[in-house]
Amino acid sequence: MEEIKLMKGNEAIAHAAIRCGTDGYFGYPITPQSEVMETLMDEAPWNTTGMVVLQAESEVAAINMVYGGAACGKKVMTSSSSPGMSLKQEGVSYIAGAELPCLLVNVMRGGPGLGTIQPSQADYFQTVKGGGHGDYRLITLAPSTVQEMADFVDLGFELAFRYNNPAMILADGIVGQMMEKVVLPPFKPRRTNDEVRKQCPWGTMGKTDDRERNIITSLALEADVMEATNNRLQAKYRIIEEKEVLFEEQNCEDADYVFVAFGSAARLCGNAMDALREQGFKVGLLRPITLWPFPTKRIAELAQKAKGFMSVELSAGQMVEDVRLAVNGKVPVTFHGRMGGNIPSAEEIIEKFKENFNLK
Amino acid sequence: MTKQDILKPENLVYQKTKLLTKNVMHYCPGCSHGVIHKLIAEVIDEMGIQNETIGVAPVGCAVFAYNYIDIDWQQAAHGRAPAVATAIKRLLPEKYVFTYQGDGDLAAIGTAETIHACNRGDNIAIFFINNGIYGMTGGQMAPTTLEGMKTVTTPSGRNHEMNGYPLKISDMLALIDGTCYVTRQSVDKLPAVMKAKKAIRKAFENCQLKKGTSVVEFVSTCNTGWGMSPHKANLWMQENMTARYPLGDIKNI
Ligand SMILES: Cc1ncc(C[n+]2csc(CCOP(=O)(O)OP(=O)(O)O)c2C)c(N)n1
Ligand code: SF4
Ligand SMILES: [Mg+2]
Numbered sequence: 251m252e253e254i255k256l257m258k259g260n261e262a263i264a265h266a267a268i269r270c271g272t273d274g275y276f277g278y279p280i281t282p283q284s285e286v287m288e289t290l291m292d293e294a295p296w297n298t299t300g301m302v303v304l305q306a307e308s309e310v311a312a313i314n315m316v317y318g319g320a321a322c323g324k325k326v327m328t329s330s331s332s333p334g335m336s337l338k339q340e341g342v343s344y345i346a347g348a349e350l351p352c353l354l355v356n357v358m359r360g361g362p363g364l365g366t367i368q369p370s371q372a373d374y375f376q377t378v379k380g381g382g383h384g385d386y387r388l389i390t391l392a393p394s395t396v397q398e399m400a401d402f403v404d405l406g407f408e409l410a411f412r413y414n415n416p417a418m419i420l421a422d423g424i425v426g427q428m429m430e431k432v433v434l435p436p437f438k439p440r441r442t443n444d445e446v447r448k449q450c451p452w453g454t455m456g457k458t459d460d461r462e463r464n465i466i467t468s469l470a471l472e473a474d475v476m477e478a479t480n481n482r483l484q485a486k487y488r489i490i491e492e493k494e495v496l497f498e499e500q501n502c503e504d505a506d507y508v509f510v511a512f513g514s515a516a517r518l519c520g521n522a523m524d525a526l527r528e529q530g531f532k533v534g535l536l537r538p539i540t541l542w543p544f545p546t547k548r549i550a551e552l553a554q555k556a557k558g559f560m561s562v563e564l565s566a567g568q569m570v571e572d573v574r575l576a577v578n579g580k581v582p583v584t585f586h587g588r589m590g591g592n593i594p595s596a597e598e599i600i601e602k603f604k605e606n607f608n609l610k
Numbered sequence: 611m612t613k614q615d616i617l618k619p620e621n622l623v624y625q626k627t628k629l630l631t632k633n634v635m636h637y638c639p640g641c642s643h644g645v646i647h648k649l650i651a652e653v654i655d656e657m658g659i660q661n662e663t664i665g666v667a668p669v670g671c672a673v674f675a676y677n678y679i680d681i682d683w684q685q686a687a688h689g690r691a692p693a694v695a696t697a698i699k700r701l702l703p704e705k706y707v708f709t710y711q712g713d714g715d716l717a718a719i720g721t722a723e724t725i726h727a728c729n730r731g732d733n734i735a736i737f738f739i740n741n742g743i744y745g746m747t748g749g750q751m752a753p754t755t756l757e758g759m760k761t762v763t764t765p766s767g768r769n770h771e772m773n774g775y776p777l778k779i780s781d782m783l784a785l786i787d788g789t790c791y792v793t794r795q796s797v798d799k800l801p802a803v804m805k806a807k808k809a810i811r812k813a814f815e816n817c818q819l820k821k822g823t824s825v826v827e828f829v830s831t832c833n834t835g836w837g838m839s840p841h842k843a844n845l846w847m848q849e850n851m852t853a854r855y856p857l858g859d860i861k862n863i
Contacts, residue, residue, distance in 0.1 A: 274701055302700045306693065307726035314690035314723070318666070318697035321684045326697070344687050443702075454682035454698070456705055457661045465676045467685035468669075 252433050258428045259399040262434070263329065263355055263419070264289035266403035267301075271440040273324040274302040276315035278334060281367040282423040283357035286329040299440050304449035309334040312387020313341030320350035321466040323446045323453025325407055329355035331423070332373050333364060335381075342416060343382030346466030349483070351410035351450075353403065354388070354418045358564075360591040369423025371513060374568035377420050378542040385480055387487045389417040389494065390541040392512040396430035398539075404435055411449070413490055420541060422564055424514040424593070454503075496539035497548060501527065505534030507607060508552055510573050511562040512538050514593070519562050521596040526603065533603075543568070549576035556581060558607050562599055563587045582607070629655045633677045640840020642830030645673055645797040646739060649677045649807045650710070653814055663706040663814075664698050666691040671711035671745040671832075689720025692727030695734045699817075706817045708735040713754040714744045717779040724783070731788030731822035735813035738780070738825060741832035742851060749835035753777040757856055761785045761835070776854050784861040790821035795811040796852065798830045798844045821863070829855045 257265070264286050268277060276288040285336035287305060302319075306312035312328045319326035330338060335356045345352060356377065360370035377390050389409045391402045399421060406417040447455055454464045470476040501523065502508060509519040516537040526533040536552065538545050553559070558581050561570035570585045577583050584606035588594045594602075604610065619625065629651035637643045654663050660681055667675040669688035676683035686694040691709035699707040716724050716738050727734065743761055744750040750763040754844060756776050758767040768776070784792040795806035806828060814822035829851050833843035 274697060276697065293657035304696070304700065307722055310690065311693040311696075311726065314687060314693035315697035317686070317690075318684060319701050321694075322664075322701055324696055324701045326701075340687055341690070348685075446665050454664050454684055454750075455702060456664060457680070459661070463676075463680055464682045465685070466683070467676065469673060469685055582670050 254431055254433055256429055256431055257396065258285055258429050259393070259421060260357060260430050261289045261394045262396050262400040263403055264293065265434050266400040267327060268293055268295045268299060269435050269437050270404040270407060271299065271325060271438045272301055272327055272407070274304070274305050274315070274319045274326040276306050276312040276319070276326065276328050278306050278309045278330065280331045280334045282359055282369070282426050283329050283331045283355065286355065290292035301440065303535045309337040310341065310352050313338035316352050317345050317348070317350065318340055320345060320352040321348065321453065323450025324453035327353035327355065329357065329389060331359045331368070332361050332437065335373060335376065339376070342388070343384055343386060344468050345416045346382070346386035346388070346511070347384060348466050349414040350416070350466070351407070351414050352416050353406045353410060354416055356418060356419065357423055359420045359423050360589065366591045367423070369427070369514070369593070370564050370589070370591060371422050371521060372568065373420065374541065374563070374565060377397055377418055378544070386483065387415070387490070387542055387544050389413065389415055389490060391417065391419050392454070392535065392539060392541050393421050393425055394513050394516050396425070396428065396432045399425060399434050402435055402561055406506065409494060413486055415486065415490070456541050472607065491543040494540060495543045495545050495547070497545040498537045498539060499548070500535045502534035502536055502552055504532055505552070506532040506557045507534070507603070508556050508559050509533065509535045509560055509562060510538070510549065510569070510603060512541060512569065515562045515564055518594060518596055518599060522599040525596060525600055538569070544572050544576070546572070546576040550556035550578065553577045553580040558582045558584065560584045560586065560603055562594065564593065565589060627651045627655070629660060629680045631678055631680050634808060635678060636674055637671065638834045640843065641671070641832045642741060642797050642828060643739060644721040645803065646676065646737065646806070646828055646830070647678050649797070649803065649810055649838050650737065653810045654679070654681060657811065657814060659706050659814070662704070664702070666695045666698070666707070666709040668709070668711040668715040669746070670715050672710050672739065673746070675710050689715050689718070690723050690758070691715065692720065692723040692732075692734070692736065696727050696730065696732045699732055699734050706735075706773070706814055708737060708814070710737045711739065712745065713738070713742065713752040717753040717777050721779070722744045724779070725786065728783050728786045728823045728825065729788045733817050733820055734823060734845060735817055736823065736825045737810070737813070738827040739830050740855065741825050741830040741835070744833040745832040745835045749832075753779070754855075758851055778855065780825060780860055783825050789823045789825060789861060790863050791816055793825070793859045794827045794829060794855055794857050796847070796857055798831070798847060827855070829857065
């Protein structure tokens with residue numbers, strides 16, 4: 251029987267983590283994502299599934315705990331919000347470099363600096379363009395509903411373990427804080443240590459007599475060796491770009507104009523689109539679900555027929571750069587965004603839309 | 611009995627430490643790291659816990675520790691080994707987990723991780739190689755560098771007005787309720803080596819006794835960074851380092 255609950259996006263993440271057999275969560279409090287760890291502590295899964303939940307002394311410690319757990323082949327995760335995620339970037343780079351699977355959650359708030367606890371999407375660049383040092387990529391899922399917050403935990407782990415790569419749920423503060431109905435995922439038992447060894451033969455769970463010692467490292471001092479590592483990573487990233495793009499589109503088939511937006515901005519654009527359709531404008535919406543890999547191909551296809559694109563973001567305009575790359579000059583790509591925790595209304599988006607494309 | 615019979619490996623008194631790999635060590639001749647590696651490998655072998663032990667290597671000259679001891683290893687970011695080890699131990703509580711860290715790694719950039727792993731009383735062993743300098747990056751000042759000691763970032767000697775004081779971090783760690791064993795050892799002479807080995811064994815044994823964190827500091831030499839011969843470095847260490855960092859148990863419960 252389906253269990254329908256009413257809860258916040260952050261709470262949904264916590265419940266989904268327990269239910270999908272997560273082995274460990276390591277975090278540090280920060281608004282607007284603290285409910286993730288608070289819910290976990292309240293649920294006390296160490297008594298039921300055996301999941302470890304630990305409040306670390308900092309985000310730096312938390313991400314390195316994730317490194318330690320992931321390097322054993324365990325299913326481990328952390329969550330934070332923007333300033334905390336900035337602090338984690340060195341560790342994220344190490345995890346990507348050592349090719350470890352794990353789940354990261356960033357419930358974004360406005361920056362730069364300490365900024366505001368109000369929602370934002372201004373960590374798009376940090377997440378999909380690098381953030382930490384070196385050439386690496388994060389598989390990035392952008393939920394727009396509480397249901398997706400719950401569903402993307404399992405999906406994120408699936409993708410992370412399929413590619414031995416960190417996966418990120420990049421949510422904005424609205425999705426983290428709002429309450430909606432959610433069907434929680436079914437319970438999946440945690441893997442036994444034997445199952446972990448089988449799934450992750452590279453894991454450092456202690457040597458066995460039938461294999462050489464396992465070493466988890468991202469270090470290679472020789473240029474040729476390090477370049478080979480990079481080439482292997484890049485080849486993996488090309489496969490992910492080929493196979494794992496997810497997006498949702500509405501009314502794009504006959505659209506003259508296409509909104510491109512993710513997370514809660516996509517919901518606002520959905521409302522604007524409906525109103526504009528009623529006014530006779532053929533408007534569609536493309537919502538990237540994976541921000542990396544980005545739905546570049548689909549946007550390029552739509553650009554063959556559409557007259558223009560408009561990216562709407564809770565930032566100064568970050569994803570719009572990827573939309574422009576995809577459209578490649580074929581038609582105009584415009585933008586509207588709000589910053590600092592402000593959210594555009596549907597009316598505001600409609601007005602900007604008409605202004606951007608010179609429509610009456 | 612022929613000479614050949616007598617020369618069988620099992621009849622020879624001294625053998626290569628079983629758990630040390632055949633890889634040629636990158637350490638400078640005379641460096642303390644090599645001796646400490648050997649002792650750790652011997653203890654793991656003697657306790658029969660090769661398959662039960664996971665090591666966490668630091669950033670520092672010992673970053674390649676994983677090339678030398680035949681166990682599963684993780685290489686941690688600079689200073690973060692105690693956080694990494696915490697997670698391994700929590701997720702695999704039946705295993706023996708240890709970190710191996712230099713003074714820059716443990717007492718500068720990783721101070722928070724060190725203190726908080728100790729404060730949680732995580733049942734891990736921390737092996738702390740205090741050579742009073744940043745060996746790997748070319749001999750810069752470490753938090754443990756002695757006053758007056760010349761390094762490439764304190765060319766006229768460490769001066770507390772500018773650089774603060776040599777940090778006695780093991781004494782600090784002994785004050786924390788989560789530690790059960792904090793000791794300071796050296797590997798400059800045979801009796802010291804024997805004592806140091808006992809301390810390593812105790813630290814490993816504590817991992818399964820749920821008593822808390824064990825810290826073994828090794829007052830060490832970095833003859834290259836100090837610009838001395840190995841012998842002179844040992845003498846200098848005995849005279850100067852142990853005055854600031856006296857050897858012996860600081861806490862043992
Ligand atoms: C984040 C970061 N900062 C700085 C460095 C450069 N670095 C590498 S090793 C090291 C110092 C190591 O000194 P210590 O821990 O005393 O080890 P030793 O080499 O003396 O054994 C530094 C600063 C780094 N690798 N990562
Ligand atoms: S630089 Fe110093 S610490 Fe590093 S291997 Fe050489 S002697 Fe040892
Ligand atoms: Mg040092």
